[in-house]
Amino acid sequence: xxxxxxxxxxxxxxxxxxxxxxxxxxxxxxxxxxxxxxxxxxxxxxxxxxxxxxxxxxxxxxxxxxxxxxxxxxxxxxxxxxxxxxxxxxxxxxxxxxxxxxxxxxxxxxxxxxxxxxxxxxxxxxxxxxxxxxxxxxxxxxxxxxxxxxxxxxxxxxxxxxxxxxxxxxxxxxxxxxxxxxx
Numbered sequence: 001x002x003x004x005x006x007x008x009x010x011x012x013x014x015x016x017x018x019x020x021x022x023x024x025x026x027x028x029x030x031x032x033x034x035x036x037x038x039x040x041x042x043x044x045x046x047x048x049x050x051x052x053x054x055x056x057x058x059x060x061x062x063x064x065x066x067x068x069x070x071x072x073x074x075x076x077x078x079x080x081x082x083x084x085x086x087x088x089x090x091x092x093x094x095x096x097x098x099x100x101x102x103x104x105x106x107x108x109x110x111x112x113x114x115x116x117x118x119x120x121x122x123x124x125x126x127x128x129x130x131x132x133x134x135x136x137x138x139x140x141x142x143x144x145x146x147x148x149x150x151x152x153x154x155x156x157x158x159x160x161x162x163x164x165x166x167x168x169x170x171x172x173x174x175x176x177x178x179x180x181x182x183x
Contacts, residue, residue, distance in 0.1 A: 051145015
């Protein structure tokens with residue numbers, strides 16, 4: 001009597017070298033750092049009263065194109081933040097199977113680190129400019145509205161440095177021999 005073996009479940013993909021907990025947490029922190037400002041913009045579009053004067057809504061083109069542009073900016077921001085996870089997950093080392101023509105191939109180290117490094121630089125500059133302009137801006141906003149906006153936007157200042165640290169770790173982990181571990 002022949003017995004049929006159950007199909008084995010595919011092995012869970014893993015990274016070429018172990019990713020320390022601190023690197024995973026730093027990559028996840030990027031998502032958390034970018035989320036409050038995205039939610040604030042969604043609240044603006046949803047009409048949640050945030051203490052903004054009508055002139056501020058006009059500057060954001062709300063009503064009008066701002067109803068499309070502002071949420072798309074938030075979605076784009078979160079999508080870019082999500083890419084940081086690729087620096088600590090297997091799909092950042094081997095192309096996923098849904099990427100036609102590249103599936104299963106190794107992601108070139110520089111193909112990930114150069115955009116990530118440029119993104120870290122851009123996010124750091126943006127964070128510094130945000131702090132500078134917020135401290136020196138003359139917004140038509142109530143005191144509590146300014147506090148809410150500041151609380152929602154200040155975490156984004158951490159995005160650039162966090163991404164830089166994770167990018168350096170990714171580069172070092174991917175370019176060192178597997179026998180060496182980076183802690």
